[in-house]
Amino acid sequence: MSFLKIANLRKSYGATEILKDINLEIEEGGFLVLVGPSGCGKSTLLSTIAGLEPITSGDITINGQSVSDLPPSKRDIAMVFQSYALYPNMTVAGNIAFGMEVRGVPKPEREKAIREVADILQIGHLLDRKPSQLSGGQRQRVAMGRALVRNPQVFLFDEPLSNLDAKLRVDMRTEIKRLHQRMKTTIVYVTHDQIEAMTLATKIAVLKDGILQQFGTPAEIYNKPVNMFVADFMGSPAMNLLTGTVENGGDGLQVALERPDAAPLKLPVVSANGELAAYKGRQVVFGIRPEALTDPDGTDRNAGMIAEGDCHIEVVEPAGSDTFAVTKLGGKEVVARLRADAHIQAGQTARLAFNLDKAVYFDPQTQQRIV
Incomplete structure (x- = not known):
């Protein structure tokens, strides 16, 4: 009560x-x-x-x-x-x-x-x-x-x-x-x-x-x-909110995120195919927390779906227990939270791992969560 x-x-x-x-x-x-x-x-x-x-x-x-x-x-x-x-x-x-x-x-x-x-x-x-x-x-x-x-x-x-x-x-x-x-x-x-x-x-x-x-x-x-x-x-750093396009992938839907000077990064959609089916061919906002975007060696071993992609690193910010890296995806600056000893340098292309169990999707017009 x-x-x-x-x-x-x-x-x-x-x-x-x-x-x-x-x-x-x-x-x-x-x-x-x-x-x-x-x-x-x-x-x-x-x-x-x-x-x-x-x-x-x-x-x-x-x-x-x-x-x-x-x-x-x-x-x-x-x-x-x-x-x-x-x-x-x-x-x-x-x-x-x-x-x-x-x-x-x-x-x-x-x-x-x-x-x-x-x-x-x-x-x-x-x-x-x-x-x-x-x-x-x-x-x-x-x-x-x-x-x-x-x-x-x-x-x-x-x-x-x-x-x-x-x-x-x-x-x-x-x-x-x-x-x-x-x-x-x-x-x-x-x-x-x-x-x-x-x-x-x-x-x-x-x-x-x-x-x-x-x-x-x-x-x-x-x-x-x-x-x-x-x-x-809610969250510091805040959740990364990126514009992407929902497409057909190999075994279901995927979201395509634009990259500067490279082909779009395509990430599979996990357990949300039904909810996102109505958005096929349309844009959505793909949300992922910085701690769910990390270097491959620092990923959560209990995660059900990890996808990797190459990203151009613009800024590296050592913060003691973590290292923050800034890249650009979907037309937005994206913050990745890496291990303190991650070998990464500004100006280079580095492989980042996306924990897609933690991804959420929003309607860009209503700004409400789809799933």
């Missing part, structure tokens, strides 16, 4: 519709990440769950109870903001305890809750400091501690790591994951960072222009994107 459910939710400011018929649900203890580019409506959606923004129509239920008409204080949620929103004149302990104090929680109970949260977040040694004496990561821990002592039904996080530097952001991401595994509380988390979304979520909702594009597990979103927007947005 879904614990948090959003049904047919719409949100407008005057004549401008910001959220357009959003339907989502997450089980108790789940970690829902709302992801999308700036202006897609993800923070507005979070604010409607929190009660900070009224909805225009639809419903929001938590644990079977509609909260759409309840004020924030009655929804049993706790929110962690991007800006930390700490009281500068209070100590860490005072910031954590403030909400409990307002609610009239007895002092012994407050002190016990502070100690427990400080242990969880490893900030016990900071309790007597003021926010100005803390690093960005420590301030974020205090903001999380203030939410944790509430012991709410749902935690809401609004881009909590966006003010941190890259290394600290990775460290805090791990802390939030560990915290969720320990507390098993339902979390809704907003970010524009798709790596954060992939690593934290049990379910991801991808939004664009106020419309829910896809809702599913990280694996579903990554491996089976429903349209070209999701395919391009």
Whole structure:
């Protein structure tokens, strides 16, 4: 049974519709990440769950109870903001305890809750400091501690790591994951960072222009994107999206990809002949992730269908654990992810291996996935 459910939710400011018929649900203890580019409506959606923004129509239920008409204080949620929103004149302990104090929680109970949260977040040694004496990561821990002592039904996080530097952001991401595994509380988390979304979520909702594009597990979103927007947005580097032509091959259909100064590269279509039959003689968009395009020695040995082809390498980018190579196919730049020690040089023609088990196909007009 879904614990948090959003049904047919719409949100407008005057004549401008910001959220357009959003339907989502997450089980108790789940970690829902709302992801999308700036202006897609993800923070507005979070604010409607929190009660900070009224909805225009639809419903929001938590644990079977509609909260759409309840004020924030009655929804049993706790929110962690991007800006930390700490009281500068209070100590860490005072910031954590403030909400409990307002609610009239007895002092012994407050002190016990502070100690427990400080242990969880490893900030016990900071309790007597003021926010100005803390690093960005420590301030974020205090903001999380203030939410944790509430012991709410749902935690809401609004881009909590966006003010941190890259290394600290990775460290805090791990802390939030560990915290969720320990507390098993339902979390809704907003970010524009798709790596954060992939690593934290049990379910991801991808939004664009106020419309829910896809809702599913990280694996579903990554491996089976429903349209070209999701395919391009989720993943770093992004999925290669190449224009190709569907043709008859030896044992079925194949997709032909144009190559500069060479005959088209023809790749067999795996287990999608039926769906692509209607596109014979027409163009489709062939999608393949960089890690599914590699040097022949680095291919997945469990793959059912590997096809190889010669490609002119334009750029080589060593990246420590991997080497990225840029070539051109189907009129587009294509990124291949190779082994770190792959022997490949810019300006040369190299043999690349395509893991066709991982290929997806899109309609170039509708931009929806065919298969």
